[in-house]
Amino acid sequence: MPELPEVETVRRGLIPAMEGRVIARAEIRRPDLRFPFPDRFRERLEGQTIEALERRAKYLLARLCSGETLLMHLGMSGRFTIHWPEEGGGDSPGDFHHAAGGLEKHDHVIFAMSGGIFVIFNDARRFGFMTLFPTEGGEDASPFLSGLGPEPLGNEFSPAHLDAVLAGKRTPVKAALLDQRVVAGLGNIYVCEALWRAGISPRRMAATIPGARSARLVPAIRDILNEAIAAGGTTLRDFKAADGTLGYFQHSFAAYGREGEPCRKADCGGIVSRLVQAGRSTFFCPGCQR
Numbered sequence: 001m002p003e004l005p006e007v008e009t010v011r012r013g014l015i016p017a018m019e020g021r022v023i024a025r026a027e028i029r030r031p032d033l034r035f036p037f038p039d040r041f042r043e044r045l046e047g048q049t050i051e052a053l054e055r056r057a058k059y060l061l062a063r064l065c066s067g068e069t070l071l072m073h074l075g076m077s078g079r080f081t082i083h084w085p086e087e088g089g090g091d092s093p094g095d096f097h098h099a100a101g102g103l104e105k106h107d108h109v110i111f112a113m114s115g116g117i118f119v120i121f122n123d124a125r126r127f128g129f130m131t132l133f134p135t136e137g138g139e140d141a142s143p144f145l146s147g148l149g150p151e152p153l154g155n156e157f158s159p160a161h162l163d164a165v166l167a168g169k170r171t172p173v174k175a176a177l178l179d180q181r182v183v184a185g186l187g188n189i190y191v192c193e194a195l196w197r198a199g200i201s202p203r204r205m206a207a208t209i210p211g212a213r214s215a216r217l218v219p220a221i222r223d224i225l226n227e228a229i230a231a232g233g234t235t236l237r238d239f240k241a242a243d244g245t246l247g248y249f250q251h252s253f254a255a256y257g258r259e260g261e262p263c264r265k266a267d268c269g270g271i272v273s274r275l276v277q278a279g280r281s282t283f284f285c286p287g288c289q290r
């Protein structure tokens with residue numbers, strides 16, 4: 001499942017194809033993905049300029065000049081493919097499907113952007129979704145955004161914030177960090193990685209994190225995410241050269257998926273273990289995570 005760094009990488013990849021461009025045509029090829037598309041979805045998209053393409057947690061937010069925001073979520077398997085115009089190609093989409101390079105199975109939404117660019121959303125498992133909400137209403141105007149905690153890479157996310165929200169919380173720290181009201185957009189993989197880097201056991205009670213452990217955890221979370229975004233940028237250049245598909249990137253992880261392998265911390269000597277918490281696999285090193 002794409003996590004925050006992957007979504008950010010997708011956003012950066014989509015910017016040249018979408019930001020500042022008009023959605024000349026939109027083709028919605030089924031009535032729903034995970035949820036039904038909004039009423040008159042096509043009509044509300046066509047002719048709109050995308051003023052900005054932003055990200056909040058794992059949501060992509062296209063700010064339309066109509067005053068609505070197009071919210072897009074990749075779900076489990078969602079990906080975008082960009083078809084750039086042929087050299088010397090015109091502005092007109094012409095034969096939609098021909099210009100889009102022929103459609104694949106699970107190509108559910110097609111945006112024909114100004115400049116002869118096609119942006120195609122493909123989602124085999126259909127856990128992704130798209131919806132609209134009034135931009136003016138802010139995050140409270142979208143049920144997906146209201147109540148979200150701070151962005152892990154934003155200024156609001158600080159040791160003081162973590163101290164305040166974890167104080168007295170009697171759940172394991174891993175579960176607390178997956179709570180989107182505590183911090184927005186963190187998923188299973190990066191929580192495992194951040195706890196490993198900070199040397200904190202995933203089983204430790206959240207209430208014991210405030211203080212020195214918060215001071216280690218916040219920079220660990222930021223560094224892990226920033227490194228993954230930087231790696232995504234590298235992948236993005238390679239992907240763009242290949243087929244323009246945005247959505248999946250193979251990162252290397254220090255803890256996640258490494259059960260039975262030696263801990264990568266110098267002088268630790270521990271072996272990465274796996275345990276199941278709330279139905280999800282947690283990877284951690286019992287040697288250095290306390």
Ligand SMILES: [Zn+2]
Binds near residue numbers: 264269271288
């Ligand atoms: Zn270790």
